Amino acid sequence: MGGPETRGRSIGLRACGCAAVGLLLLGGCTSGEGTEEGKAAGRTTAASPTPPTPAAVAPSPTGTVLSLVPALDESKQPRTPAEAHELLARIVIAEDALGPDVVRSAPFESDPGRWPVLDADCVWQTEGLPPDVLATNTRYFHIPAANGHGRVRINTTVTVHRDRTESGWETARAMEEVLRCPDQKLREGEHLKGLLGNSVYQGEQGNNWSEDAFNELGTHTEAGGGEPQRYFWYQAQFGPVTVAVAGKNAAGYAEDALMTLVVQGNSRMISQAKQALGKAAG
Structure with missing residues (x-):
């Protein structure tokens, strides 16, 4: 998270949906729980889009789906803001991780001391970092017209929190x-409309x-003005x-092409987070 623009979160759950993340991770984009009350809060809408199971997730010889999530190495978890910023530097990505046509925007990075908050009127504001956040970074990119x-x-x-809860x-x-x-x-003259959300825990709906x-x-x-575009x-x-990628489409650009870039960036960052904090195999 970074600023109000960052937090207008939306993903096109078309034919690919969450399956695209699994497919990209299986392809190797890089080498290489929250509380029950909180999780329950994320499953209360019948209108949420439901992503299909990744067809490319191959079963193991025993017939179970192989997990791509290593065990967390608690000794690697940052305890201070300084350690969290060092971890951020190992996870954040540059424009080359998104695609050859993607360039940096100006400003390029968010204020590291600010945090987005959706107020009672559904308007995004920024505040200082809450106590549970050690560090956060948002980067802004674009594909020129x-x-x-x-x-x-x-x-x-x-975003690096103090713990997984x-x-x-x-x-x-x-x-x-x-x-x-x-x-x-999001800001004066810029709005998000008709948002639908879907939360999937590890092991559910193909999330491995x-x-x-x-x-x-x-x-x-x-x-x-102009026609509404996909977010x-x-x-x-x-x-x-937590890692996240948002894509804000424009007229004349294929939604599937943008979704591919968004999924690719998310896959790269979560892979690097697991490399940085996961226990070594064996």
């Missing part, structure tokens, strides 16, 4: 925000790559870390 399409925007966010609560709150505010205001995954689907509108959001959790 060209070849008949408008400017496409992509944001990536990594707090990161689990972040995912639960994300679901609550969609239920409470299916229409949200994350302790908890959250997806959203909706549209966004901007000042100056995408993928979020995943491992231990005390």
